[in-house]
Amino acid sequence: MIPTVVWGTGNVGRAAIRAVDAHPALELTAVLVHDPAKTGRDAGELGGLDRRLGVSATDDVGAVLDARPRAVVYAASGDLRPDEALADVVRAVAAGAVVVTPALYPLYDQRGAPPEFRDPVLAAVAEGGGSLFVSGVDPGWGNDVLPLLVSGLGTVVDAVRCQEIFDYSTYEQEESVRHLIGMGHPMDYEPLMLAPSIPTMVWGGQIRLMARALGVELDDIRETLDRRALDTTVTTRTMGVFEAGTQGAVRFEVQGVVDGSPRIVIEHVTRIHASCAPDWPAPPDGGDGAHRVIIEGRPRIVVTVEATDEGENRSAGGNATAVGRLVGAIDWLVDAEPGLYDALDVPLRPATGRLGRK
Known part of the structure; x- marks a missing residue:
């Protein structure tokens, strides 16, 4: 032992x-x-x-x-x-x-x-x-070993996209959710995690790692960012009230650019309530979260992973799979x-x- x-x-x-x-x-x-x-x-x-x-x-x-x-x-x-x-x-x-x-x-x-x-x-x-x-806990396997494994099933691979789709209303880390990510803050508040260059600092290593495994040279790593306000005030089980008009959803990408086009992308779609940004990607069954790998090419391949732990909590499930990778x-x-x-x-x-x- x-x-x-x-x-x-x-x-x-x-x-x-x-x-x-x-x-x-x-x-x-x-x-x-x-x-x-x-x-x-x-x-x-x-x-x-x-x-x-x-x-x-x-x-x-x-x-x-x-x-x-x-x-x-x-x-x-x-x-x-x-x-x-x-x-x-x-x-x-x-x-x-x-x-x-x-x-x-x-x-x-x-x-x-x-x-x-x-x-x-x-x-x-x-x-x-x-x-x-x-x-990583986002989880790491969703941004490295899983997309790389699935990419090997394709005949032609045009792009690799890794998505985390997450409802923070069940998450038990209020300081990070409110202040690091900005949920519940006015829309003119700039949370640290969304400041320019910070997403690349956090996820750029996984972009570079996938590029190395795929045998391609990166021209650049770029970022995109979109934020949405809550239409109505919502109350969460773990963190209390989030007021209407404050930040309720975030969508950003860290893009590995190859030959002028984004070819390796890590995308995060996060909400404090399912009602915010309903036009953005969502878990397939309306649950708390999912991790998805999309291989654009021939064939087009989509793999979605949902995990639950501590009851039906998918936020805890994502942590559990990330920890399983590390402990294993x-x-x-x-x-x-x-x-x-x-x-x-x-x-x-x-x-x-x-x-x-x-």
Whole structure:
């Protein structure tokens, strides 16, 4: 069994606790939390399980890493604290752990990552013999391994489009939804996530990674943005009221341009309520969210993935599949050489030993 730590217990961390507990090769040995109110609580409770796991949450990072865990799922957010997240990850890798995380956007395409992100990780690998694999929660597989796999089914491929279609009304991360993305703010408010160049900073690595796999040179990476206001005031279950006239939907694209045309596109269509921007793409059954890959060419191929978790919550389902990709890579990474890995390096494998496992 591989001693494994889950660091963070938010939307991603809850799913990570469940994924580690379910994996036959992994043993959950510690849960790290920042909120003092969570210290001492059982991991099963924090993970939304109906049973105790016998692992109490702690905020003592030093003690946990001094125990030399073989793996760490770093589930703390890096959205507003990238430097701190990088420092945490580097500390775990230097302690000899295999680390998997969605928190470090620049390392989605680790080969093209800025030196200020790549070099500290490589130094930690050399020092401690750990490894790092970064894949997104949007989810990463929907913007790399799935579209690349499906592209291989076509005779002629003109363009690859990856869509995330998401209703934020069920999401439990209010600060990000309201302030980072801008839902509920006046239309003249510029949220950080939508500021020029920020979408490319976050998703450009996945565009570059797909271009590398497809064997094409990018001319440029461009962005498009559209925003819609709410026609009526809406009340959400998790975040309360969003007033009419404030931002209620966002649609943007990060476009990889090849020979003058957008050929590799990551598109996000997000709403705070299904009634906003009804003419934009929506999940096929009117649910909370879906992930879709469209291969334009001959034949035209469309693959739509819907996932639910924590009841019928598709936002939690998207997180769960992203976490499944990360946690499912741990035993492969443990057997591999120490290093810095990306989605083209780490295979997506069957759920061996997990069929029928509770």
